Amino acid sequence: MLVEDRQSGSDIAAVLLAGPTASGKSAAALELAARFGGVIVNADSMQVYEELRILTARPNLDEERLVPHRLYGTVSAAERYSVGRWLKDVAAILSEEWERGRLPILTGGTGLYFKALTEGLADTPEIPxxxxxxxxxxxxxxxxxxxxxxxxxxxxxxxxxxxxxxxxxxxxxxxxxxxxxxxxxxxxxETQSAVLPPQRTLQIVVAPDRSELYAKIDRRFDAMIALGALDEVRAVAALDLPMDLPAMRAHGVPDLLAALKGEVAREEAIEKAKTMSRRYAKRQLTWARRFMADWHWVENSADAVTFASARLADRMSG
Incomplete structure (x- = not known):
């Protein structure tokens, strides 16, 4: 991986936790932030939208109280949030958190955000x-x-x-x-230069076995429905926003909206949303294998915490 073995935990300016949806990376980020006095910074293009807490699996209120969270639910669904804007927001947040002496732990499923953070944003990207x-x-x-x-x-x-x-x-x-x-x-x-040198980061991909991951995606979507995902979509629909806005294309929104309109049965909409989420996870893994091959790969959140903790241990005494 990019962080050399001789690098001490005190040399690490930020932890980057990537992985497909429902992989457990958020749980790992929460435990690491609590253990090492860190702050969790969102690196997911959909979790920025204020109106979509449930369907984007944003941290809940108890989790947000446990450790500081940044860039979650800070943007209106009526806006078009971009990777260029994220880079500017994150650059400011990193400076603030380093000044406070807190370890930024960036986590999310948008691989492009991590690539832009450490390599800059080119005028045209590489395509897998x-x-x-x-x-x-x-x-x-x-x-x-x-x-x-x-x-x-x-x-x-x-x-x-x-x-x-x-x-x-x-x-x-x-x-x-x-x-x-x-x-x-x-x-x-929005061509921009890199914000954070990769050599100053600890880079981890959480990538469960695919069958296990797909089962977790299905279970989590059922839990989202139980938590009120349909009501969340109903509230977003009441805003009468253009359907080409990013928030309106968030996984689950188009399908549940169709169910609310009576265009498809509720169960059919739920199954389609699960299918689309599984396909998205597959694309996320394809991206990670292409652009994050030299990151440290683990199968679950526990392994991510174990690996990161070993590398960061001397921050506690530094």
Whole structure:
């Protein structure tokens, strides 16, 4: 991994905890923050939205009282939060927390955030080969006008900018928004340098066995429903926001909204939301294998805490 074995815990400026949804990384972050006097900083593109505590699995109020949390629920669902804005927000937070003497523990499922944090935000990202090959195959089955319609649905800004007959650039724009969740327009407008050198971080990916992970995703979504996810979506729907906003595309929102409108049965909507969440977890793991291969990989939150604690132990006496 990037942090050399000779590095002491006191040399580590931040802990980065990545992994797919429902992997247990938030539990690991909570335990580490409590043990080492840390602050948890959100690195998930959906947990920033104020109105979506349940469906984005944001920390609950008891967890937020236990240790400091930053960048959770701080943005209105009516806004378009971007990786460039996150970098600016995080840079300010890191400075504040270091000044206070607290260890930042950044955790979330948005791999692009971590990559941008330690490498900078380029004007165009690298696309994993699996995503590129999938779009090549998909594009071969559709006309260029159909591809342009798909782009308009998920990235209306780029669809408006591109010539509707420019197949190559349309496919490229589709690949980028699929791989990163960010419009090519945002990439091109928000090129920034790295905020945190990777050598000063402890980098961990929590990656459970896939069958175990999928079962956890299903159980967690059932728990979300029990906690009031449908009411949460009902409240968001009452805001009458454009459906192309990022918050309106959060996993579970489109499907539960369809159920509330009577377009599909509730159980059908729940099963579809679970399926979409499992597919998202698979894409997250694909991203991590491509861009986080040199991080330290563990199978569960307990192993993440054990590894990080061993590396950070001398902070307690430093």
């Amino acid at each position: 080969s699996a995503i590129r090959e999938r779009w090549e195959a998909h594009a071969g089955k559709l006309s260029v006008s159909e591809l342009h319609e798909e782009l308009a649905a998920c990235d209306p800004v780029m669809a408006e900018r591109l010539v509707p007959s420019d197949r190559q650039r349309i496919v490229r724009a589709l690949e980028i928004v699929d791989a990163t969740g960010v419009s090519l327009a945002e990439w091109q407008a």
